[in-house]
Amino acid sequence: MKASPPKIDAPFTLGAQIEARAAHPEIGEREFLVQHDRRWTFRQYRDECVRVAHLLRRRLGVCDESRPGHVAMLLENHLELLALYGACGYDGMTLFGVNTGLRGETLAGVLNQSRARLLVVDELFLPDVERVRGKLEHVAPENILVLRHGDRSDRPADDFVACLEAEVGPSGTSLAAPDATPRPDDPLMVIYTSGTTGLPKGIQNNHFKLLAIGVAVSTNVEVGPDDCGYACMPLFHSNSIFLGFQPALHACARLAIRERFSASQFVPDVLRHGVTWWNYVGEPVHYILGAIEKQYDGDEERILAEVARNPSNRLAYAIGNGASPPDLDRFTRWLGLDDMLELYGSTEAAISTFRRKGDPRGCVGEITDENVKILGAGGRECPPVALGADGRILNYAEAVGEICRVSSNTGLFQGYFDNPEANRAKYRAGVYHSGDLGHVLSRDGRRYLYFDGRTDDWIRKDGENFSAAQVARLIGEHPDVVLAAAYGVPCAVSDELVMAALKLRPGVRFDPQAFFDFCEQQVREGGMDRKWFPDFVRIVEDFEYTGTTKILVRNLKRDHFDLRRLAAAPVYWRRRGDTAFLPFTARDYARLRHEFSGAERIELLDR
Numbered sequence: 001m002k003a004s005p006p007k008i009d010a011p012f013t014l015g016a017q018i019e020a021r022a023a024h025p026e027i028g029e030r031e032f033l034v035q036h037d038r039r040w041t042f043r044q045y046r047d048e049c050v051r052v053a054h055l056l057r058r059r060l061g062v063c064d065e066s067r068p069g070h071v072a073m074l075l076e077n078h079l080e081l082l083a084l085y086g087a088c089g090y091d092g093m094t095l096f097g098v099n100t101g102l103r104g105e106t107l108a109g110v111l112n113q114s115r116a117r118l119l120v121v122d123e124l125f126l127p128d129v130e131r132v133r134g135k136l137e138h139v140a141p142e143n144i145l146v147l148r149h150g151d152r153s154d155r156p157a158d159d160f161v162a163c164l165e166a167e168v169g170p171s172g173t174s175l176a177a178p179d180a181t182p183r184p185d186d187p188l189m190v191i192y193t194s195g196t197t198g199l200p201k202g203i204q205n206n207h208f209k210l211l212a213i214g215v216a217v218s219t220n221v222e223v224g225p226d227d228c229g230y231a232c233m234p235l236f237h238s239n240s241i242f243l244g245f246q247p248a249l250h251a252c253a254r255l256a257i258r259e260r261f262s263a264s265q266f267v268p269d270v271l272r273h274g275v276t277w278w279n280y281v282g283e284p285v286h287y288i289l290g291a292i293e294k295q296y297d298g299d300e301e302r303i304l305a306e307v308a309r310n311p312s313n314r315l316a317y318a319i320g321n322g323a324s325p326p327d328l329d330r331f332t333r334w335l336g337l338d339d340m341l342e343l344y345g346s347t348e349a350a351i352s353t354f355r356r357k358g359d360p361r362g363c364v365g366e367i368t369d370e371n372v373k374i375l376g377a378g379g380r381e382c383p384p385v386a387l388g389a390d391g392r393i394l395n396y397a398e399a400v401g402e403i404c405r406v407s408s409n410t411g412l413f414q415g416y417f418d419n420p421e422a423n424r425a426k427y428r429a430g431v432y433h434s435g436d437l438g439h440v441l442s443r444d445g446r447r448y449l450y451f452d453g454r455t456d457d458w459i460r461k462d463g464e465n466f467s468a469a470q471v472a473r474l475i476g477e478h479p480d481v482v483l484a485a486a487y488g489v490p491c492a493v494s495d496e497l498v499m500a501a502l503k504l505r506p507g508v509r510f511d512p513q514a515f516f517d518f519c520e521q522q523v524r525e526g527g528m529d530r531k532w533f534p535d536f537v538r539i540v541e542d543f544e545y546t547g548t549t550k551i552l553v554r555n556l557k558r559d560h561f562d563l564r565r566l567a568a569a570p571v572y573w574r575r576r577g578d579t580a581f582l583p584f585t586a587r588d589y590a591r592l593r594h595e596f597s598g599a600e601r602i603e604l605l606d607r
Helices: 014-023 042-060 079-091 104-114 123-135 160-167 207-221 238-251 263-273 282-295 300-308 325-335 420-426 468-475 512-525 553-559 586-598
Strands: 031-035 038-041 070-074 094-097 118-122 144-147 187-193 201-206 228-231 254-257 277-281 317-321 339-344 372-375 401-406 431-443 446-454 458-461 464-467 481-490 496-504 536-540 571-573
Touching (some): 014 042, 014 079, 014 207, 031 042, 031 079, 038 042, 042 079, 042 118, 042 160, 070 079, 070 104, 079 187, 104 123, 104 201, 187 238, 207 317, 228 263, 238 277, 263 282, 277 282, 282 300, 300 325, 325 339, 458 468, 468 481
Parallel strands (some): 070 094, 070 118, 228 277, 317 339, 496 536
Antiparallel strands (some): 187 201, 401 431, 431 446, 458 464, 481 496, 536 571
16 A cells, blocks of 8 residues: 655645655655755755755845845756745745746846846856846846856856855755745746737746645645656746646655656656656657657567566656647556546646546546636537547537636636736636637536647647747748748647748748748747747738738638648648758648547547
């Protein structure tokens, strides 16, 4: 029988919960965090959090409305990131998790909007910060601290580790906790996602929300002290915080972290650390399967013998969203899992579902909140799907609508940081609007949710939502582009791919290599995240427009890259590893259809 988490009697704030575990006679000296050969017990984690908390207090001084206790991080996954998170929990400060893919004006805009007065930046991203240093309005130059890696004798004055040692004490120093007394409803972490226009939006998460999610997830997956999670998804994002760190903390379990996702290192890490659960988004599942298939030449018997039945393999569950049903089946089989728990949710956490064994294939779990509804045009509730004898949906157009929550409260959603306009757009007239499309299958009195993509203003790729308008703005800066639109199109293995439609200057011919190089430059210097890089490009003579002269994106999205609908319209594409856009041919489309069919997603192309 699995060991149960010990009962912890402490206030429901992050610092108090860490303190209680460090002081617990059975938990304090247990291993908590692992990164490669570095290991921290719960007691060591507590000491590192407190050490960083004292550094933050020393640097920021008195905090009030005009001098907020706001700390920003631009970091890959490292133990120091989690110490910074815990330090803010002790100090009653707010940590702003900045997406490491941001560049240029977007990066500067987010840092300025956060009003962060101290920034900890990974040395990998220091050049990006240097490019915008002169535009930062709230971070003093001496409060840009750099996390450098490895054993080094040269530690510059801005080195995060050197500052800790010089101003607080060396690693291993155990200090009294700060005398701050944050409350459960005080903000703890702002996690950025993208809005439909303008800068990414910061979602507020207080102590209660983050700790409560840890309780819920660890209870659903039955995580105990002998379990080990694996966080290779970014810890600046909700996926790893919600589904990795917080459940591990609540259950007094271990958490192994890797600085960034690696398909080839996934299985070795799982075996080395004795990982029992993993948090994921869709496409990494597909990449891991590809790496395993390549390593074992597709020999499933070898895969089952050397991976699924490996004596060191303890992996039992994977929790996340966006994987296709065939990938779920194959991953479960090849890794020897008890189950893969697909869920639906967002950082806002107003709506969530959790798929369990026995739930209908392809769904993201049962809707247990009666306030969650699928709303169509005019706010009407959409009917559940009707299925034909062959299992195909007969009323897709009527059944698909926006996933909403109709209630006088917003659940765990606590609003966007310093963005009342976004709050009004998200929750209006008693309805929380997710911006996601979905439909419901009713079976035996239960409602099961299916995710159908984003609405026109959003794109969801690799488990992250971002603004189609923002992508269009950046690619529209190309000198030959008169007007651009960006939109999400079907993907065979996960959420969506990015497609761009371009109207060019008169007399200009599309140069696929030059446009690819321009997009690369936008990623390097122009503020475009790598995920925003178009996968497909369509050239149009002109767009269709709404009555208010807006581009009619819905029709572009409907036709996506279907050459049967686009007739002679020039379409180009790129696949992973390509260094230029290539013409998208009828043969390419036929091959893609075969991939979608194998992933049981062919209806995404034909609807």
